[in-house]
Amino acid sequence: MKKLFFLLFLPLIFTSCIEIIDDISINSDGSGNFKYVVNLSDSKLKVNSILALDSLDGKKVPSIEEIKNIVAEYQDKLEQKEGISNVKVETDYVNFILKFQCDFKSVNDLQNAIKEIAIEKDRKQELKEMQENWLSWDGSKLIRSVPTLTTETTQKLKKEEADALKMGTYTSITRFDRLIDKVENPKATLSKSNLACMIKTNPHALIQNLSILENTIYLTNTKKPQ
Amino acid sequence: MKNNIFFILFSLVFLINTNINAQLSEDFIPKDAVTVFSINNIALLKKVSMDELIQYDFMTEVQAELFDGSTSGKSLKDSGIDFDQKLNVFYGKNQDYEVAGFSFGINDKMKLFTVFDDFERQETQIKGIELYSSYFNHLIIKGNIGMVLRVDPTYEKISVLTDSIWMARGYGYFYDGYDNSYDEKLIEPDDEEEESMKEDGNFQEEEIFEETEEMLDSISSENLNDFDLMNKNYWEMRDSITNELQYDYFVKILDEIYLNNIHLKNNDEKFASQLLHESDGIFYLDNSRNFNNAKGLWYFQSIMPELYTDFQQLYTGNVMLGDIMLNENSVDIYFEANYGESLGTIYEKLNGTKFDKNVLKYIHQNSTGFFTYNINLKEGYNQAYDIIIPILSQEKDPRVSSNVLMAELINEFVDVDAVFDTYKGSMFGSFNGIKKVKTTKIEFFYDEETFEYGEKEIQGEEDMPIFTLGFSTNRSDIPEKVLNHFGRMTSRFKNMGTYWIIEDAIFNSVPLYIISNNDLLIFTNDEDLAKNHNAGYGSQSLKGPKAKAAKKSKFMYAYFDWGLALNNLPKEMFDTKQNEILDAMRGKSGVIELKSSKTTKEKTSFDVSYKFEGDFENSGKYLLDLVNSIYVLSK
Numbered sequence: 001m002k003k004l005f006f007l008l009f010l011p012l013i014f015t016s017c018i019e020i021i022d023d024i025s026i027n028s029d030g031s032g033n034f035k036y037v038v039n040l041s042d043s044k045l046k047v048n049s050i051l052a053l054d055s056l057d058g059k060k061v062p063s064i065e066e067i068k069n070i071v072a073e074y075q076d077k078l079e080q081k082e083g084i085s086n087v088k089v090e091t092d093y094v095n096f097i098l099k100f101q102c103d104f105k106s107v108n109d110l111q112n113a114i115k116e117i118a119i120e121k122d123r124k125q126e127l128k129e130m131q132e133n134w135l136s137w138d139g140s141k142l143i144r145s146v147p148t149l150t151t152e153t154t155q156k157l158k159k160e161e162a163d164a165l166k167m168g169t170y171t172s173i174t175r176f177d178r179l180i181d182k183v184e185n186p187k188a189t190l191s192k193s194n195l196a197c198m199i200k201t202n203p204h205a206l207i208q209n210l211s212i213l214e215n216t217i218y219l220t221n222t223k224k225p226q
Numbered sequence: 227m228k229n230n231i232f233f234i235l236f237s238l239v240f241l242i243n244t245n246i247n248a249q250l251s252e253d254f255i256p257k258d259a260v261t262v263f264s265i266n267n268i269a270l271l272k273k274v275s276m277d278e279l280i281q282y283d284f285m286t287e288v289q290a291e292l293f294d295g296s297t298s299g300k301s302l303k304d305s306g307i308d309f310d311q312k313l314n315v316f317y318g319k320n321q322d323y324e325v326a327g328f329s330f331g332i333n334d335k336m337k338l339f340t341v342f343d344d345f346e347r348q349e350t351q352i353k354g355i356e357l358y359s360s361y362f363n364h365l366i367i368k369g370n371i372g373m374v375l376r377v378d379p380t381y382e383k384i385s386v387l388t389d390s391i392w393m394a395r396g397y398g399y400f401y402d403g404y405d406n407s408y409d410e411k412l413i414e415p416d417d418e419e420e421e422s423m424k425e426d427g428n429f430q431e432e433e434i435f436e437e438t439e440e441m442l443d444s445i446s447s448e449n450l451n452d453f454d455l456m457n458k459n460y461w462e463m464r465d466s467i468t469n470e471l472q473y474d475y476f477v478k479i480l481d482e483i484y485l486n487n488i489h490l491k492n493n494d495e496k497f498a499s500q501l502l503h504e505s506d507g508i509f510y511l512d513n514s515r516n517f518n519n520a521k522g523l524w525y526f527q528s529i530m531p532e533l534y535t536d537f538q539q540l541y542t543g544n545v546m547l548g549d550i551m552l553n554e555n556s557v558d559i560y561f562e563a564n565y566g567e568s569l570g571t572i573y574e575k576l577n578g579t580k581f582d583k584n585v586l587k588y589i590h591q592n593s594t595g596f597f598t599y600n601i602n603l604k605e606g607y608n609q610a611y612d613i614i615i616p617i618l619s620q621e622k623d624p625r626v627s628s629n630v631l632m633a634e635l636i637n638e639f640v641d642v643d644a645v646f647d648t649y650k651g652s653m654f655g656s657f658n659g660i661k662k663v664k665t666t667k668i669e670f671f672y673d674e675e676t677f678e679y680g681e682k683e684i685q686g687e688e689d690m691p692i693f694t695l696g697f698s699t700n701r702s703d704i705p706e707k708v709l710n711h712f713g714r715m716t717s718r719f720k721n722m723g724t725y726w727i728i729e730d731a732i733f734n735s736v737p738l739y740i741i742s743n744n745d746l747l748i749f750t751n752d753e754d755l756a757k758n759h760n761a762g763y764g765s766q767s768l769k770g771p772k773a774k775a776a777k778k779s780k781f782m783y784a785y786f787d788w789g790l791a792l793n794n795l796p797k798e799m800f801d802t803k804q805n806e807i808l809d810a811m812r813g814k815s816g817v818i819e820l821k822s823s824k825t826t827k828e829k830t831s832f833d834v835s836y837k838f839e840g841d842f843e844n845s846g847k848y849l850l851d852l853v854n855s856i857y858v859l860s861k
């Protein structure tokens with residue numbers, strides 16, 4: 001788990017100008033689609049110069065080939081998980097953009113898949129964070145939060161690295177096939193169509209306060225107009 | 227009264243004689259030492275006291291190393307080393323063994339053994355010395371001088387001896403069947419293996435220990451005869467030979483120094499004379515012996531001894547000698563590269579060229595650092611050809627002969643003038659600090675209606691060090707041909723009229739500019755230079771004392787303003803602690819300058835000077851501040 005989140009947040013260590021988008025679409029039956037985009041193109045010079053090194057701060061710097069293998073490994077693992085399908089990973093190693101997406105049968109399937117992979121990578125150790133859920137769907141409302149391990153990983157960043165993250169953006173989007181009735185997080189904005197809700201922050205603020213992304217979204221029964 | 231006068235006179239004569247005959251730490255450097263760095267503690271410690279020295283961060287590590295990690299209440303002052311004598315660090319290698327160590331004065335032997343606490347007293351036949359050993363390291367004390375010495379036979383020597391004995395016993399050529407793939411597996415165990423290795427670590431250690439105990443028990447005095455010492459396997463025999471050689475060479479060096487008074491100082495006049503310099507430190511590097519002992523030339527020496535001797539003569543006298551001086555506002559390093567006449571004539575021709583004034587046009591007057599390098603490759607090539615080809619031509623070995631023929635044919639068929647007119651050898655480089663450079667980046671934009679997003683390419687900016695590198699040429703048409711070819715092959719090469727641009731050439735992100743003008747071929751990532759100053763900086767180009775110094779310094783000149791560089795480097799590049807240390811240095815200016823003399827047949831002299839101004843007590847203190855800053859930054 002720790003490794004998985006370390007990998008997800010590895011770019012934060014490498015760079016300041018980072019753009020992250022997490023985008024989840026939920027259908028009325030609980031199935032949906034999850035997208036995760038990491039954009040490091042604003043720091044590609046810095047990333048390229050780091051990749052040219054063998055090690056940084058005593059840690060080995062992976063080569064592009066090794067990064068490709070890690071990405072492919074996670075893609076393979078996720079494809080084999082129950083309730084997960086259409087796993088797609090698009091990588092652009094010129095601009096350093098990674099786009100990931102998959103379909104899921106239920107939010108529980110998505111959560112379980114991520115947890116199982118995390119446990120496999122962390123030598124089958126049970127972690128207390130495995131108990132917690134970050135997504136909960138009951139057909140009329142969705143509760144979203146951020147895993148606490150994310151904070152633990154990112155709090156290890158040096159102050160300067162953490163400060164530099166103020167330059168980045170983190171965008172969390174949640175979409176539905178029914179109109180949104182109301183949202184609890186005051187920072188959330190609704191799209192004009194009322195079918196999507198967005199919270200925009202920066203990675204630094206997110207590290208300081210995970211509740212920024214916490215949200216409970218209530219839906220109406222009105223379906224998306226065709 | 228008379229008696230008293232006699233006594234005083236006798237004492238004076240005795241004291242003077244004792245001083246004349248007293249040996250110094252520099253008398254205990256083996257003659258095989260090829261590199262020596264000798265620190266004049268007396269002069270140095272006048273500038274920085276021992277109390278100040280031990281306060282530095284980097285000294286913590288030095289002292290931890292000295293006192294086996296326990297520095298509680300101990301400092302360098304408690305080491306028993308006499309800082310009124312020189313400390314000489316040496317390394318050398320000949321075809322039989324490698325020798326490394328240091329010699330120093332001792333003022334308190336008891337305290338010295340708190341540092342060398344794991345050294346045990348050994349018997350020795352040499353009178354007047356005490357010998358202590360710890361594994362392969364030895365400490366030899368004579369009077370108040372100590373020498374730490376390690377001697378290792380060379381790999382080649384061990385191999386030749388072991389293989390010849392092995393084969394003389396009737397075995398064939400020994401091949402250990404080494405499998406590299408096994409190594410790869412060992413280097414990178416996967417996570418699970420690594421974990422199980424950690425878990426099993428203690429168990430395995432115990433198991434090995436028990437096995438060794440059992441084996442030793444079985445070799446008791448009763449059954450020692452059963453353990454056939456004459457039938458050791460290859461590796462056991464190799465270990466025995468290594469140990470034996472190690473001991474033999476160690477005894478040989480001890481005999482040379484302590485019985486026969488043979489050491490580097492009385493074996494090399496140049497070194498002896500260098501030791502007389504009243505500088506804060508001296509260094510000595512005998513390149514001619516490095517050539518003699520070069521590992522790759524061993525085979526060459528055995529197969530083509532005459533040719534080897536000829537080349538050896540070419541390298542005779544190739545010695546580098548230097549002095550380090552800590553002055554009030556500067557640290558100066560003077561060094562001389564000495565060489566024999568044959569090699570000297572090549573260097574003389576190579577370096578005997580006029581300074582290319584055009585390079586000054588492309589160095590900005592406010593440049594943080596730059597270098598100029600003036601050589602005449604064509605003259606150097608011709609001279610080397612005239613000296614080396616006749617030596618090679620005498621050799622009857624078919625491979626050498628065919629290589630000589632090949633070199634002669636290339637010399638005839640290839641337009642040597644065109645080659646050396648294109649690449650004359652002279653070059654320059656400059657560093658113009660950190661600038662924002664334009665890059666492209668991808669940005670995501672959102673549709674307000676649906677929050678669906680798309681991506682667009684926009685221009686971004688990143689900090690980058692700005693470098694320029696230029697080469698003198700008389701044939702700019704030849705690189706133009708190459709650039710035109712690439713311009714036709716790929717859209718990344720663009721001819722902009724007065725300069726060329728290669729898109730995304732640096733780290734796949736930043737363009738590289740090529741300027742071909744004023745008989746120079748220049749590569750730079752400085753957009754301003756390419757677009758606005760491709761004919762040179764004009765009134766903003768380098769002039770005044772720095773330009774004069776560059777012209778005057780014959781084949782090489784370098785300048786770097788460390789103070790300016792530090793002020794121009796964005797603070798965001800460093801963390802808080804690094805910035806705190808750099809802030810201490812930011813108040814002080816520091817300029818490094820390297821000058822060279824005219825190259826003669828005998829030598830080229832160099833002068834490296836580090837001048838500084840600002841708030842500091844003395845140069846020694848300043849230098850230690852600098853060393854400490856670098857140490858903390860690199861931690």
